Amino acid sequence: MQHSPTIFDRRLLRARAARARAHGPATFLLERVAVDLADRLSAVLRQFPVAADIGTPDDALRRALAGRGGIETMLAVAPAAAGGAAGNSAGRGPPRIVADEELLPLGNATLNLAVSALALQGVNDLPGALAQIRRALKPDGLFLAALLGGETLHELRESFFAAEAEIEGGASPRVAPFLEVREAGALLQRAGFALPVADVERLTVRYASALALMHDLRAMGATNPLTERRRLPLRRATLFRAAQIYAERFSDADGKVRATFDVIWLSGWAPHESQQKPLAPGSARRRLADALGTSEMPAGDKPTR
Numbered sequence: 001m002q003h004s005p006t007i008f009d010r011r012l013l014r015a016r017a018a019r020a021r022a023h024g025p026a027t028f029l030l031e032r033v034a035v036d037l038a039d040r041l042s043a044v045l046r047q048f049p050v051a052a053d054i055g056t057p058d059d060a061l062r063r064a065l066a067g068r069g070g071i072e073t074m075l076a077v078a079p080a081a082a083g084g085a086a087g088n089s090a091g092r093g094p095p096r097i098v099a100d101e102e103l104l105p106l107g108n109a110t111l112n113l114a115v116s117a118l119a120l121q122g123v124n125d126l127p128g129a130l131a132q133i134r135r136a137l138k139p140d141g142l143f144l145a146a147l148l149g150g151e152t153l154h155e156l157r158e159s160f161f162a163a164e165a166e167i168e169g170g171a172s173p174r175v176a177p178f179l180e181v182r183e184a185g186a187l188l189q190r191a192g193f194a195l196p197v198a199d200v201e202r203l204t205v206r207y208a209s210a211l212a213l214m215h216d217l218r219a220m221g222a223t224n225p226l227t228e229r230r231r232l233p234l235r236r237a238t239l240f241r242a243a244q245i246y247a248e249r250f251s252d253a254d255g256k257v258r259a260t261f262d263v264i265w266l267s268g269w270a271p272h273e274s275q276q277k278p279l280a281p282g283s284a285r286r287r288l289a290d291a292l293g294t295s296e297m298p299a300g301d302k303p304t305r
Contacts, residue, residue, distance in 0.1 A: 007177065008122050008225050010100065014079050017057060017221035026219035030060045032203070033117045033146045033263055038064040040265070041115070041144060046070065048113035048142070052077050054133060055101040055119030057221070071113070077104060078119075101129050106136035109270075113137075116145035121178065122225060130191035140272035143193065149179040150200050150262030155250040156242075159210065163242035168235070184264050193268025194275050201263045206256040210246035213259050 020026075034056075047070035053061055054077050062074055076096045099105050101116075101123050114133045123129045133143055179187075181200045188196030207213045217223055251257045269275060 006124055008124055010102070010122070010124070013122050013221070013225045016218075016223060016225070020219050020221035021058075024219065025058070025221070026216045027058065027060060029203070029205075029220070029261060030057060030118050034060040034064040036201070036263075037061060037115060037117055037144060037146055038068065040267075041065070041068065041113075044142065046142070049073065050111050051075070051113035051115065052097075052106065052111050052136070054104070054114055054116040054145070055079075056115075056117045057119060061115060061117045065115070075111075077101075077106070104129070104132045104136065106132070108135050109138045109141075111136050111138060112141045114141070114143045114145075116147070118146060118148060120145060121147040121149060126179070127187055127190055130187055130193075134191045134193055134268070134270060137270035139270050140274065141270040143266065143268050143270075145266045146263050147179065147266070148261060149184065149264035150181060150202075151260050152178050152262045154260055155246060155258065156210070156213065159242045159246040159249065160238075162245050163238050167238050167241055178262070179264060181264050184266055188266060188268045191268075192271070194271040196268040197266075199265050201265065203261045203263060205259045205261060206252065207259060208256060210243040210257055213257065 038061075049070070049072045051065075051071050051073065052075040056062070056076075056078070059076075062076065065071065065074065073095070077099055078096070079098065079100050097105060101119060102125055114137060120126060120129060130143075137143060181198050184198035185196055188198060205213075207216070214223075246257055247255075
């Protein structure tokens with residue numbers, strides 16, 4: 001049996017998310033994505049009686065969807081340390097299932113809708129997680145999710161690489177590898193989704209300095225989660241040199257620095273006989289040349305003038 005590589009330290013991810021909540025989380029990015037996801041879903045004229053939020057770090061997405069008609073039950077599926085406001089032990093919030101995104105305890109064909117915001121980029125076995133979500137959807141059920149990918153934080157990665165190479169003579173992985181949008185579409189197909197769509201939205205956030213960006217990442221619980229991270233503390237000289245390189249390469253005229261966040265959007269449907277299907281090769285009833293009003297000629301022939 002082939003196992004996925006353990007890229008992310010999942011226990012560390014949960015611990016850092018809990019630390020961020022305890023000290024006041026930075027939620028602006030998650031709230032923006034939650035609103036955007038709700039807008040995308042509003043364009044789907046469909047009822048979704050049973051829905052599940054898969055792993056979203058807090059209740060931002062569930063708040064954004066609270067006013068949408070057609071959702072009768074919204075489940076919150078997240079690890080025990082995630083989604084501080086999601087629990088319902090005191091009768092508040094949606095029903096909650098404590099589970100890891102890599103091992104979802106959802107029955108086959110039990111959901112009409114599965115949504116997720118900024119959670120799946122930290123999953124080691126993303127193909128497996130997508131396949132589990134697909135199996136949990138009823139026929140013609142919808143999956144809609146956003147995760148960080150593409151060129152996210154490429155400025156920080158480049159700055160740390162240059163600083164460590166200069167000061168320490170070598171670089172260690174500090175920024176997580178991110179999914180590309182083309183890979184995302186292929187993964188949806190591999191998981192068995194019909195009508196898969198993947199697109200990317202680039203958000204550029206400006207900060208007073210690279211250190212301010214790092215402070216926000218800490219408040220998001222998004223500092224280095226890699227299993228292969230260097231265990232030694234970051235040297236102060238390396239940190240400040242990375243901030244200096246960041247300012248030199250990625251600052252605007254007013255002195256503020258740019259940080260890229262690429263949000264990859266995924267959508268797909270559980271297969272159903274009512275969905276559109278591509279025509280089988282050779283099944284067309286009309287020739288393309290007739291439709292275009294031109295003459296068809298054998299391959300290799302040159303048109304006459």
